[in-house]
Structures are given as structure tokens and as C-alpha cells.
Amino acid sequence: MAMNGYEGGLKMIEELTTNAEQTQDEVLREILSRNVGTGYLMGFLHGQTEKWLFKKNVLVVTYEDLKPFIDRIANRETSEILLAKPVTGFYLSSGTSGGQPKLMPVTAEYQKNGALYDTLSQSLTMRHFGDINQAGKRMELMFARPEIETPSGLKAASVLTSVYNESKFRTILPKLYTSPIETIFCPDPNQGLYCQLLFGLIQRDEVVRVGSLFASTVLRGIKFLENHWQELSYDIKTGRLSDWITDSGCRNAASLVMKPNPEQADLIENISNCKSWEGIVTKLWPKARYISCVCTGVMRQYIAELEFYCRGLPLVSTFYACSEALCGINLEPLCKPCDVSYTFLPNMAYFEFLPVENDHDESIEMKRNDEDTELVDLVNVKVGQCYELVVSTCAGLYRYKVGDVLMVSGFYNNAPQFQFVERKNVILNVDQEKTSETDLFKAVIEAKALLDPLGFILTEYTSYVDTSSAPGHYVLFWEIKGKEGKHCKELDPKIMVECCTRMEESLHYTYKIYRKRNIIAALETRVVKQGSFEALMDYYVSKGTSLSQYKKPNCIKSEEALKIIDSRVIGKYFSPKSPL
Numbered sequence: 215m216a217m218n219g220y221e222g223g224l225k226m227i228e229e230l231t232t233n234a235e236q237t238q239d240e241v242l243r244e245i246l247s248r249n250v251g252t253g254y255l256m257g258f259l260h261g262q263t264e265k266w267l268f269k270k271n272v273l274v275v276t277y278e279d280l281k282p283f284i285d286r287i288a289n290r291e292t293s294e295i296l297l298a299k300p301v302t303g304f305y306l307s308s309g310t311s312g313g314q315p316k317l318m319p320v321t322a323e324y325q326k327n328g329a330l331y332d333t334l335s336q337s338l339t340m341r342h343f344g345d346i347n348q349a350g351k352r353m354e355l356m357f358a359r360p361e362i363e364t365p366s367g368l369k370a371a372s373v374l375t376s377v378y379n380e381s382k383f384r385t386i387l388p389k390l391y392t393s394p395i396e397t398i399f400c401p402d403p404n405q406g407l408y409c410q411l412l413f414g415l416i417q418r419d420e421v422v423r424v425g426s427l428f429a430s431t432v433l434r435g436i437k438f439l440e441n442h443w444q445e446l447s448y449d450i451k452t453g454r455l456s457d458w459i460t461d462s463g464c465r466n467a468a469s470l471v472m473k474p475n476p477e478q479a480d481l482i483e484n485i486s487n488c489k490s491w492e493g494i495v496t497k498l499w500p501k502a503r504y505i506s507c508v509c510t511g512v513m514r515q516y517i518a519e520l521e522f523y524c525r526g527l528p529l530v531s532t533f534y535a536c537s538e539a540l541c542g543i544n545l546e547p548l549c550k551p552c553d554v555s556y557t558f559l560p561n562m563a564y565f566e567f568l569p570v571e572n573d574h575d576e577s578i579e580m581k582r583n584d585e586d587t588e589l590v591d592l593v594n595v596k597v598g599q600c601y602e603l604v605v606s607t608c609a610g611l612y613r614y615k616v617g618d619v620l621m622v623s624g625f626y627n628n629a630p631q632f633q634f635v636e637r638k639n640v641i642l643n644v645d646q647e648k649t650s651e652t653d654l655f656k657a658v659i660e661a662k663a664l665l666d667p668l669g670f671i672l673t674e675y676t677s678y679v680d681t682s683s684a685p686g687h688y689v690l691f692w693e694i695k696g697k698e699g700k701h702c703k704e705l706d707p708k709i710m711v712e713c714c715t716r717m718e719e720s721l722h723y724t725y726k727i728y729r730k731r732n733i734i735a736a737l738e739t740r741v742v743k744q745g746s747f748e749a750l751m752d753y754y755v756s757k758g759t760s761l762s763q764y765k766k767p768n769c770i771k772s773e774e775a776l777k778i779i780d781s782r783v784i785g786k787y788f789s790p791k792s793p794l
């Protein structure tokens with residue numbers, strides 16, 4: 215369909231959401247007719263392409279099930295063992311929530327889908343904020359990771375790195391973004407971040423949008439700025455880049471635009487040199503219209519802090535997507551971050567939904583589907599019900615569990631809208647009580663309310679189950695910041711003990727019963743030094759995660775990551791009694 219400004223995009227969204235069922239059927243027909251001869255599908259369908267047979271016979275799988283096939287393709291075997299179209303490369307998922315990064319086969323078609331998805335998503339922001347491409351530039355924090363070459367010669371890169379490598383992106387970059395390409399590809403993310411902030415400040419009068427893919431990266435940028443604004447304004451004043459920026463690409467890019475600008479530097483200094491950084495983003499980038507970053511899912515914990523720094527600007531979560539498939543877009547970019555729903559686009563993949571119990575029972579798992587009623591089709595999901603997302607794509611994923619739990623919040627035309635609930639695999643578990651990411655989030659919210667009136671903010675948290683002594687117990691790591699120069703050492707230990715109690719009281723019924731029966735020991739909170747979570751992020755980035763795609767794990771599974779955070783503990787507190 216030819217696009218005519220943003221109206222073309224909006225029209226297409228109308229058509230797709232109206233014809234959701236038909237579009238989904240077409241997508242499945244295409245996937246099956248094209249791939250039925252692959253080794254993988256032959257094993258289930260024996261050359262047949264009917265939908266009911268697909269639903270009856272094809273197993274619902276996880277990455278682990280497909281990994282041997284994907285690894286064989288990466289190791290030079292023909293991609294026809296899994297998919298019909300040639301594999302052009304692999305996407306590397308971030309791997310922060312689930313452990314190891316995953317390799318996802320990519321085809322040329324998948325990349326085309328990406329361009330369409332972008333256009334549709336942009337038409338929605340244009341409807342609300344006007345044509346920001348004409349109005350000015352985006353200060354977007356972007357970080358590429360080095361590509362990995364697989365034995366087959368095919369490259370594996372994060373989705374974003376692949377986008378940054380596209381010639382189309384490189385062509386529009388200087389016109390639409392403040393960051394030069396060299397700063398995005400800088401091998402040292404800190405040097406890259408410093409330079410991206412520098413370029414963003416130099417062009418501050420042109421910036422109409424500030425953002426990054428995820429809220430955590432925007433916050434990382436603001437905190438970095440809080441620690442480096444004097445140095446940055448000195449560089450702007452003198453027109454010279456700090457010596458610690460040794461990356462030649464960054465230095466070359468800077469040498470092309472930097473010249474002494476004492477007026478701009480003075481303005482930046484005056485704005486930054488104040489006691490409270492509330493609303494700093496609006497002051498430094500006065501023409502910014504909104505902050506673009508995903509604020510849902512694990513990112514919701516950053517909303518309060520981002521709202522503080524970005525006071526006056528809406529936080530806009532535009533998309534819900536993963537390395538496996540592009541899924542939904544936010545039709546109401548101006549709604550409150552906590553109300554964001556993503557409307558699924560039925561042409562992006564074939565979507566099915568595994569019902570998940572809303573209480574603490576396990577999701578209704580099944581390996582073999584004897585009846586096609588067990589997995590629900592896109593158009594048949596029920597409002598208020600939670601589901602685990604299952605996708606099939608032309609790029610070799612068939613009935614693949616993404617690991618995300620979503621709740622249906624409504625419908626737009628015939629396409630369902632989902633709120634992101636949680637990652638399925640992020641749970642704390644001592645003895646089958648299964649605490650989910652959302653359970654933990656709610657408990658933390660309740661407890662942190664005790665700190666707010668005392669002038670302290672909980673800026674980050676994570677957790678793990680300590681089973682080194684019996685019975686095991688939950689450990690929460692908290693990074694706390696004092697408002698207006700207060701130090702977290704001034705915090706009364708009794709309050710921290712109360713926070714532990716409040717969390718236990720706010721956890722679910724099963725947890726509380728187990729605590730009473732001493733199946734689980736007292737919850738512990740370990741307060742960590744400032745910057746500990748940045749060190750954790752640095753660790754994951756050093757292991758290959760892209761800073762742009764980084765999602766802090768809400769539960770730490772890696773020994774090494776645990777050592778990093780545990781070595782920064784400055785206080786330990788336990789809940790003194792079992793919850794009521």
C-alpha cells in the first residue's frame with residue numbers, strides 16, 4: 215500500500231485492525247505454504263498446510279527446543295532444515311532477562327516488516343506531535359554492539375545494531391539525529407555516551423525529541439550528565455574534547471563540529487548548577503516535545519525518576535517488540551505510562567496465546583496440543599485474561615513461546631490490545647511459592663512509600679533467592695538516593711527493617727503462609743552503594759549486551775553478576791517477624 219504522509223499509515227492501521235482475523239489467516243497460510251517442506255515442519259505436518267493440523271500437531275516450543283536447529287544453520291548447515299527463505303543473518307536478543315543471548319534467524323522479508331512497522335508507529339506519533347522530522351532533531355541515545363561472525367559466515371547482531379548498519383539509517387542520521395554514527399559504534403559505551411550527550415548539548419536548540427529504546431538508558435544518560443556536566447560544558451566552552459575520549463571515530467566526529475562556544479557553555483552551566491535537577495531535561499532541551507522510550511514491563515520502575523527529571527514532558531512508549539517478532543504499537547502515545555496498551559498488528563507474525571492463571575498457579579503448560587482450543591487465536595482472546603505470547607514467523611519460529619505475559623485490556627476494531635505484565639521466567643522461588651516479577655514490583659512499591667516522605671528515593675532494585683542456609687530466603691538489593699544532598703547513611707535502620715516487613719506483608723498469600731511455617735526465612739534487604747546498578751549494567755554490556763537493549767534483571771541468576779552487586783553492599787536488614 216502506498217503511504218501518503220501519516221494519514222496513509224493511520225488508514226493502514228484501521229484496515230489491519232479491522233481485518234485482523236483474515237490477516238492472521240493469510241499470515242499463517244503464507245508461513246505454512248512456504249515452509250512446509252522444511253525438515254522441521256515435515257516432522258509435524260508431513261507436507262500438509264491446513265490450519266487445524268498446524269494447531270493439532272505442531273509442538274509449542276521454547277528457544278531451547280529450536281536452538282539445535284538454529285545452531286546447525288549458524289554452523290553452515292542449510293537453512294532449509296528450519297525455513298525456506300535464505301537466512302541473511304541472525305539477531306542477537308539482549309539476553310539480560312533470560313541469561314544467554316539468543317540467536318534468531320533473519321530473512322530479507324523480516325527486515326521489510328521492520329520498515330513498515332516503523333512507518334505505522336511513526337504515523338501515530340506524527341498525529342500527536344506533528345512532523346517532528348521537519349521540526350528539528352532527536353537526541354536519541356544509541357549504542358551498537360560489535361557483530362559476531364558465525365562459522366557459516368553469517369553475521370549475528372542485535373536488532374538495533376542491524377538497523378544502525380543499514381544505509382538508509384546512515385543517510386537520514388545527520389539530518390534527523392544529533393549523534394554522529396561514530397559515537398553509536400564507539401566500542402566503549404561510556405565514551406560513546408559522553409559524546410552523544412556532548413553533541414546533544416551542542417545542538418540543544420534544535421532538539422525536539424529526547425529518548426532511547428528503553429527508559430533505563432535514558433536515565434543512565436541523565437545520571438551520567440549529572441556527574442559530567444561540568445566537564446561537558448568545559449569542552450563546549452573551549453571547543454576541545456576531553457582527553458579521556460580516546461576513540462578516534464569520536465574524536466574525528468567532534469573535530470568536525472566543535473568550536474569554542476562560551477555562551478552556550480555558560481547557559482548549560484547555569485541550568486545544571488542547581489540544587490534540584492527536577493525538570494532538567496526541559497531546561498536543557500527547551501524545544502523537546504516528548505521523551506521517547508519504553509516505560510512498561512521492567513521499565514516501569516524508572517517512571518517516577520524519569521518524570522522527576524523530565525517534568526513537563528510526556529513519556530511515550532511507542533512499541534512492543536522483540537527480536538523474535540514485531541508485535542504491537544501504542545495507539546495513544548499521550549496516555550499515562552501506567553495505562554499503556556499495545557495494539558497487535560496482525561500482519562507482523564502469526565500470534566497465539568497460552569492462557570496463564572492470574573494467581574500463583576503455573577501457567578497452563580502443554581507440550582502437545584490435542585485440541586486447537588488450548589492455544590487461543592489473536593482475535594479470540596478475552597479482556598482481563600493474561601496470556602503468554604506464542605509466535606510463528608516466516609523466519610523459522612513455529613509456535614514459539616516468547617516468554618512474555620500480557621493482559622488483554624481491550625480491542626481496537628478487531629485487534630486486541632495488551633498491557634505488558636511480566637517476563638514469565640523472572641520469578642523468585644524457595645519452595646514452589648513462585649513469586650513473579652509483578653508480585654515483587656508491587657511489594658517494592660509498598661515498601662518504598664515509607665522512604666519517600668523521609669526524603670529518600672529508591673532508584674533501583676533487584677533480587678535473588680539465597681539458599682546458602684536453610685530455609686532459603688529472598689534477598690533484595692536496593693540502591694537509595696537522598697534528595698537534596700542527603701546521604702543514604704542518614705537513613706534510620708529501623709525504617710529499613712520496616713521496609714522488609716512491609717514487603718513481606720505485601721507479597722502474596724502463599725509466600726506469607728510459607729513464612730509462617732518457616733519454609734521460607736526472613737526477607738533481607740541489602741542496601742548497595744551509589745552506582746552499583748551502573749556497575750551491573752557495565753558487566754552485562756561487557757558480556758555483549760547492547761546498552762540500548764539492556765534490561766536490568768529483576769532477579770539475578772548469574773554468579774558473576776551477583777558477586778558484582780554483593781561486593782557493593784553497605785547495609786543489611788532483615789524482617790524481624792513473619793508477615794500477618
Ligand code: AMP
Pocket residue numbers: 306307308309373508509510511512531533534535536537538616618634637763
Ligand atoms: P530482545 O529480545 O532483546 O529484543 O528484547 C525483547 C523483550 O523486551 C521482549 O520480549 C519484552 O520482554 C521486552 N519488551 C520489549 N518491548 C517492550 C515493551 N513495550 N514493554 C515491556 N517490555 C518490552
